[in-house]
Amino acid sequence: MFYQNCPFPLSSSSIHKLQELTGLPVARLKPGPLHELIVQFALSENHPHGLIASSSSFIVSLPGCPKHSYFLDKGIEKSDTAGAMVKKIPFTHPKCVPDMIEVLRRQAAYNTLISSCVSETTECEDSSDLLHFDVFQQKATSFSVTFQHPLEENLACVMVDVLSSRDVICTLHTHSEDGALICSNDYLTRVLKRCMSIPVLMRAIFKKATQQKAEETSLSKDGVCEENCKDQQVEHNQQ
Structure with a gap:
């Protein structure tokens, strides 16, 4: 029997995999929407x-x-994105343990990312400067974070896939009419692997956007100055 100190949120998919590995049922202490349990x-x-x-x-x-x-x-309880709180996982042979641990570690990685969006503060006195993000579970091990494009009026979205306990992938999606954010998926993936925090990832995106805007503004000013210099040169030659 594999014990945990306190009930741990597991997706229905993870529970199913554990049952396949051990051939034994897992007692679900508290079923419910996975994100709510996390x-x-x-x-x-x-x-x-x-x-x-x-x-x-x-x-x-x-x-x-x-x-x-x-x-x-938080989704709904009876769906592919549901889960349960689990404290005991029965098994009969030690050969199951490495694969069981990998399932639990992958779930722990997913839970860590979702938990990074949680705090005891639910209200803010001054909401004028708040950056808003919506987190939706897509599959048992993937979710999306939707937010307003830092430089445009449309929405942007980051898809996060937890492929294993050691491998997480980020994919940034923007509206086809919006200008591209100079923020590669490889860069976002490296940031997330290093910090395992969605807020830190979002901060990195907005910092990149701020740098991009500053560079574009600087180039625009340089272009205006260059045009003014050309106009002045033409006027001088005409005189």
């Missing part, structure tokens, strides 16, 4: 006696950028 688990780490997570929106503060507001779509 939120409760994240908050309970600082409140061991229990803290009911009724909110879906959380304020996250980071140095060097405006505060972030994260809305976590």
Whole structure:
């Protein structure tokens, strides 16, 4: 029997894989929408006696950028994105253990990313400078983060796929009418692997956008100055 100190959120997919590995059923202590279970688990780490997570929106503060507001779509209990709190995983042979640990580590990586959007702060007195992000689960091990394009009026989206406990991939999607953000998927993936934090990833995107805007403004000014110089030269030659 594999024990954990406290019930741990597992997706229905992870539970199914564990049952396939061991050939034994996993007792589900508390079924429900996976993101809701992760939120409760994240908050309970600082409140061991229990803290009911009724909110879906959380304020996250980071140095060097405006505060972030994260809305976590919790989904529904009876769906592919559901899960359960699990404390005991039975097995009969040690050969199952390495594969079981990999399933749990992959789930832990996913939970860590979602938990990074959770805080005990759910309201902000001054919401004028808040950056808003919506987090939606797509599959058992992937989710999207939607936000307003930093330089345009349309929405942008980052898809996050947790391929394994050691491999996470980010893909940035923008509207076809919007200018491209100079922020490669490889760069975003490196940032996320290094920090395992969605707020830090979003901060990196907005910092890149700020740098891009400054560079474009500088180039535009240089172009105007060059045109003015040409006009002055033409006027001088005509005289």
